[in-house]
Amino acid sequence: MSDTDDRAMKATVWRLFFCQALMNATMIGQVAMGALIGHSLSGDSALATLPMAVQMTAVMAISIPASFVFSRYGRRTGFFLGAVLSILGSLTFATGLLVQDFLVYCAGAVFAGAGFGIAQHYRFAAAEAATPAYRPRAIALVMAGPVLSAIFGPEIVKHTNQLFLPYLFLGTYMVMALLPVACMALLLGLRLPPPPPKPKVATPVGEIIRRPAFVAAAVAGLVAYGTMNLAMTATPLEMMLCGFSVSASATVIQAHAVAMFAPGFVTGHLITRFGVMRIITIGAGLTAASVAVALTGQSFWHFSSGLALLGVGWNFMFVGATTLLATSYSPQERVRAQAANDFIVFGTVACTAFLSGFIHARFGWSVLNLTLLPPLVAALALLAWQRVRARRVAPV
Numbered sequence: 001m002s003d004t005d006d007r008a009m010k011a012t013v014w015r016l017f018f019c020q021a022l023m024n025a026t027m028i029g030q031v032a033m034g035a036l037i038g039h040s041l042s043g044d045s046a047l048a049t050l051p052m053a054v055q056m057t058a059v060m061a062i063s064i065p066a067s068f069v070f071s072r073y074g075r076r077t078g079f080f081l082g083a084v085l086s087i088l089g090s091l092t093f094a095t096g097l098l099v100q101d102f103l104v105y106c107a108g109a110v111f112a113g114a115g116f117g118i119a120q121h122y123r124f125a126a127a128e129a130a131t132p133a134y135r136p137r138a139i140a141l142v143m144a145g146p147v148l149s150a151i152f153g154p155e156i157v158k159h160t161n162q163l164f165l166p167y168l169f170l171g172t173y174m175v176m177a178l179l180p181v182a183c184m185a186l187l188l189g190l191r192l193p194p195p196p197p198k199p200k201v202a203t204p205v206g207e208i209i210r211r212p213a214f215v216a217a218a219v220a221g222l223v224a225y226g227t228m229n230l231a232m233t234a235t236p237l238e239m240m241l242c243g244f245s246v247s248a249s250a251t252v253i254q255a256h257a258v259a260m261f262a263p264g265f266v267t268g269h270l271i272t273r274f275g276v277m278r279i280i281t282i283g284a285g286l287t288a289a290s291v292a293v294a295l296t297g298q299s300f301w302h303f304s305s306g307l308a309l310l311g312v313g314w315n316f317m318f319v320g321a322t323t324l325l326a327t328s329y330s331p332q333e334r335v336r337a338q339a340a341n342d343f344i345v346f347g348t349v350a351c352t353a354f355l356s357g358f359i360h361a362r363f364g365w366s367v368l369n370l371t372l373l374p375p376l377v378a379a380l381a382l383l384a385w386q387r388v389r390a391r392r393v394a395p396v
Contacts, residue, residue, distance in 0.1 A: 005231050008191075012129045013138045016122050019079065019294035020145035022183040023119035024261075026086055026112065026176045028153035029145065030055070030093075032160075032253045034109075035237040035357070036246065040168075041102040049233045049357030051109045056229070056350035058113025059120070060343055066118050067339035075125045075192045082118030083187070085111050090177035113182065117346065124338050127326050128193050135326060136276075137268035140319050144264025150257030154250040159302070161246060186274045208329060208337050209344075216386040217325035219339050220280050221346040222318030223379040225289055227372040228310055230352040233254060233369055234360040235307060242298050252303045259311030267300055267319045276320045277387055283316025284376045294369040317379075 006241030030052070039048035089112025123142050126143040130138035163171025216271055235256075236249040271279050290309035293302055329337035331387060358367045 001202075006137055006285055007283050009131065009134070010130060012191060012282060013126050013141055014259060015186055016126050016129070017140045017145040018140050018148075018220075019183050019186050019190075020119065020122040021148040022179045022186075023086060023116065023122070024146035025149035025153040025156070025179050026090060027116050028149045028253065029157050029172060029176055030112065031252045031257075032154050032157045032236060032246075032312055033231060035173065035378070036249075037097070037105065038102070039237060039240075041096070041100065041105055044361075045237065046357050046361040047102075047157050048180070048237050049078030049360075050271045051106050052229075053088060053206045053350055053357075054106050054235050054352035055109035055113035055116070056346055056353045058110045060115035060346040060350050061113040062117035062344040063346065071335045075121070075128075076190055078118055079125075079190075080184060082115045082245055082285060083184045084115075085118065086180040087177050089113070090173045092174040094170055094177075097167050097173070101186060117342065118347075121338065123322055124334070125129055126254065127191055127322075128335065136271045136323050139256045139322050140264045140266075140268030140271070142264075142314070143259050143267075143319055147261035147264070148170065148176055148256055150254055152259055153341065154208065154254035157250045158247050172217065187293065194338060201335075202332050203330075205340055206338055208333055209340050212330050212386055212389060213324060213328035214337065214341070216382055217321045217328060218306060218344045218381050219379055220324065221319055221321035221341065221345045222286060223375045224287075224321060226348040226352045227375055228260075228314040228347050230356050230359075230372060231290070231310055231369060232307065233353050233356040234365070237357075238298070238365050239303060244300065244303075248300060250306055251303045252300070254288060255304045256307035259308040260301065261311075261312050263312055263315040264319065268323075270316075271323055279382055280314050280320035280324075280378065281380060283313045283318075284380055286310075286313030288376055289313075291369045291372050295366055298365070 034052045034055075035048045038051045039045055041047065042050070057349075066078055066082075069081060089108050092108030092111055093105060094108075096102070096108055109199075122145075124137050124140040126134050126138040157172050160171040161169050163174075194215050208216070232253070235252060239249040239252065240246075267279065286309050290306045290313060293306035293309060296302060325337070325341055355371075356368070359371060
């Protein structure tokens with residue numbers, strides 16, 4: 001690759017970085033607001049996380065249709081569609097607040113989730129635009145884009161939630177609707193590889209998902225996202241019940257989000273140096289450490305430091321899972337494999353969002369955090385099996 005091509009490739013990855021940052025800001029803001037609004041509109045703490053569950057269900061549901069759009073019309077067209085859906089989501093959320101209707105508010109989660117689901121493919125676009133040697137760094141860098149979202153998303157919530165009183169958070173959603181517009185402006189100049197030619201005989205999806213590398217990647221990804229979402233979704237509600245303000249919970253979510261995405265600037269380097277399996281294992285250990293912190297107290301320090309550990313653990317596990325996934329399919333299989341992976345991962349995330357409110361309301365904060373441990377053990381056992389298997393089949 002010439003120096004000109006190398007610079008063009010890295011410029012594309014940086015453009016994807018900023019697109020990912022803009023699209024994630026709406027989700028991070030929603031994390032800070034969703035459970036509080038859900039509790040207010042429904043009047044039932046068990047239903048407080050239902051909007052987030054609906055949103056994650058939409059993320060799962062859009063994965064298959066998005067694959068058809070990407071394969072037929074290309075990445076850029078698909079990303080434009082995601083931005084439009086995100087705008088519709090913010091505007092529908094705002095309408096639900098205006099009419100004080102819980103069902104309308106949940107309808108906004110459908111559009112927002114679909115937009116966020118399509119935005120998950122920015123990391124795959126980075127993998128496709130990068131050379132094999134640069135791929136882990138490209139994936140990690142684009143997944144670090146939301147560190148900007150982590151800084152500005154909660155700040156938007158803090159400074160706009162009372163703009164249109166008595167409709168708390170209405171101004172926030174109006175501002176959030178502008179972020180995908182900026183993303184669309186960046187997409188106008190984006191150049192990505194065209195979709196690969198369709199093979200004469202497509203590999204059955206069932207064959208792809210049975211591959212050991214795919215299984216290990218999907219399980220690591222779903223455990224990373226599922227455990228993180230289970231604790232994160234209920235945190236603003238638990239903090240409210242402990243007497244903390246909206247600003248305080250937004251700050252904790254901000255610290256969590258920064259911890260989720262800031263390591264992306266170095267995670268690719270760490271994977272290249274130490275290996276993907278080792279980084280995923282360290283991520284699982286950090287997630288377990290976050291549980292230990294959550295069980296020792298409910299001060300602001302416990303919430304912020306616990307969620308920071310949870311964020312770094314998620315980053316190591318999820319970036320590692322995405323890197324591992326890229327080894328499980330051929331270029332012709334990539335869109336179908338990616339769609340199958342995201343369907344599995346975000347189907348699990350949707351379930352954890354449903355369960356988060358229920359477990360928190362029925363069993364409490366401590367039990368909620370303890371439920372993170374069994375999936376982590378299962379994921380580590382699977383990775384150990386995969387490592388042993390790889391050694392046995394490796395050529396001598």
